[in-house]
Amino acid sequence: MAHKVVNIFFTEWYNILKITQMNEMTIETLAKKRGRPVAFDYETALEKAMHVFWQHGYEGASMSTLMSAMNMNKASIYAAYGSKEALFKKALERYVQGPASFLAASLAQPTAVAVVQLMLSQAAQMLADQSHPVGCLVTQGALACSAESAEIKTLLGGYRQTLERQLAQRFARAVSEQDLVATADPVILAKLVMTVHQGMAVQAASGATQAELFNVATMATQCIAQVYTLKASA
Amino acid sequence: MAHKVVNIFFTEWYNILKITQMNEMTIETLAKKRGRPVAFDYETALEKAMHVFWQHGYEGASMSTLMSAMNMNKASIYAAYGSKEALFKKALERYVQGPASFLAASLAQPTAVAVVQLMLSQAAQMLADQSHPVGCLVTQGALACSAESAEIKTLLGGYRQTLERQLAQRFARAVSEQDLVATADPVILAKLVMTVHQGMAVQAASGATQAELFNVATMATQCIAQVYTLKASA
DNA sequence: ATTATTAAATACCAATCGGTAAACAAATAC
DNA sequence: GTATTTGTTTACCGATTGGTATTTAATAAT
Structure with a gap:
């Protein structure tokens, strides 16, 4: 008893x-x-699923592709993760906190230019890294997503907006710290940096190399630094 | 007789x-x-098809969606345009020579900065124009295109590369004309401008307004102008 | 009016989509 | 050993995919 x-x-x-x-x-x-x-490793299979979504987008990733990549039966996937949508959400979370974690981490840099420089240079390295699918899962999903899966679209849009808002707040702080010139608009600047990042994701998906993206990132960073910085930086 | x-x-x-x-x-x-x-207008129906591909990408545009948009029977579409792939190619040609013609046209501007300024500002206006699908058909198709339709991917990539090469040549001319500083790398600069444009396309697809994109375009142009221009421009 | 010619519409094709119910397999609890 | 619990596998579901063969409709030529 x-x-x-x-x-x-x-x-x-x-x-x-x-x-x-x-x-x-x-x-x-x-x-x-x-x-x-269980005959599979939850996290390993999720990693594989993340790669499939990364490469094909949400709708472009078929269950059969996921099955063979995860080395799991379809019913087993549903039993373990719930649904395709739930699986994508888990894969997205893993992506954001893993390969894409450098984006949020860059905000901690001491100066605005350092934030941009780290963010874009790391993006160049990561987006064209051949050890995993090229491009950005979030950007990929943003475009390759029709109206029928509106929830996924909202989810991805929300992630992008959150990052953009955090970046704008970081730039606003930089203006108040006289790190950026007073005429710099933090909101527009944040949107510009996000735009460059998303453009780099498109370039990466189209086959751009790490070196090419790094050159683009460096040039973009230098332009912004030279125009909006008060103190001279490296 | x-x-x-x-x-x-x-x-x-x-x-x-x-x-x-x-x-x-x-x-x-x-x-x-x-x-x-014939009970339909060839060009009008093609325009409708272009809009469908513009909004959903090549693979995301289903035949049933195309049918209802073009107001044509499926068999009639095949009889008139050949196949889905052929229809997309015709729609792409119409897009490039229509709504996206400003890209190539911008190259004729007298200065490099004027080229960038016109290209990006027109892009801001066009990409978020509510009178047709938002975003860029080429960028949309570049990401929302799996491996099975490799020919489409190659086609779209080729268009982008051609434009980027023309832009690089235009910037090289600007350097030789002492319009841009000698230290400016035309190839990287061209890739940066293309990257911003593609990023703007992603932003537009995500709901950015014309005003927001115009601000981004203006800021990007000013940065480039201030860093790489010899003579002072407007 | 009949025939030839062209296009539109209906019905259909195999394949695939996301998702699930039922049968089967492997472990522990008793 | 038997029952129970849990996971995997097989087979299947209706719906949709791109694509086509066949039938029907509308015109001009005879």
């Missing part, structure tokens, strides 16, 4: 820990799951 | 004229076509 209670306790504890994303292996030794064990 | 010969002559003449795009109405009074008359 006491044994059963303990087991139930461990099982529930296990589920809670699973939800809170803690390490499962340390727990499985305490409370083993009952049914047939 | 002689009458029949004359009629055959007119019929063949009519077909030749049709191929060479001359005015059909003036000929139809001379040699009427025999069978059931």
Whole structure:
């Protein structure tokens, strides 16, 4: 009796820990799951799915392509991730916090020019990196997305708008810190930088190399620095 | 006998004229076509198809969407234009020589900055014009195009590359004319301008207004002008 | 009026789309 | 060993994809 209670306790504890994303292996030794064990790695398969969406966009990624890339049966995918839409959302989250995390991280740079320089140069490196699909999952999804999947479009648009707003706030701070000239419009400047970034994503998807994109990023950064900076920078 | 010969002559003449795009109405009074008359206007329907491809991309534009937009039966579309791919090529040609003709036309401006300024400001106006689908058909098709339709991808990439090369040549001329500073790299500068344009296309597809894009275009042009121009411009 | 010619409309094709119900397999609990 | 729980597999669902063969309709020539 006491044994059963303990087991139930461990099982529930296990589920809670699973939800809170803690390490499962340390727990499985305490409370083993009952049914047939899973034959795939959740995160590895999600990574594969991210790559498929990255390359083909949301609608362009067919279930059969996802199946073969994730090395999973269709029904298993649905059982594990819910639906194609839910799978995309999880893949997007992984993308934003993984390969695209440099975008938000760039905001922490001490000067506005350093923000732009880091953001665009890292974008050049990442967007044309041959070790994964070229281009940007968010930009890809923004265009390759018809009206029927409006929720995905809204999701992607929201991510872009959030980043653009954060960038504008960062530039506004730079103006108040006399890092940028007072005549610089933070909102327009943020939209310009985002525009260059999205254009670079298109270029990358069209086959531009890392070197080419880096040259574009450098030139864009120098232009902005020379026109809107008070103090001379590197 | 002689009458029949004359009629055959007119019929063949009519077909030749049709191929060479001359005015059909003036000929139809001379040699009427025999069978059931066509119930649609070739150019009007093509314009509608262009709008569909513009909005949805090549693969995103389904035949049923094209049918209802062109107000034509599917079989009629195939009879008139050949295939979906052929229809897209015709629509692309119409787009390049119509709504996107300002791009090539901008190259004729007297100075490099005037080229950039006209190109980007017209792009701002055109890309967010609500009287037709927003964004750029070429950019849209570049991203929303999977590997299976490689020919379309190549076609669109070729158009972009041609324009970029022409732009680089124009900037090279500007350097030789001492219109741009000698340190300006025409190839990179051309790629930067194309990148901004493509980024603006993404922004437009995401809902940016004409005013917002115009601000971005103006800021980008001013940056380039201030950094790479010898003589002071407006 | 009949025939020839041309175009439009209907119906259909195999293939694929996203998604699911039912059968099968592998593990633990008892 | 049997029951239970869970995951995988197979087969299937209706809808839609691009594309076509066949039938029907509308005109000119005879």
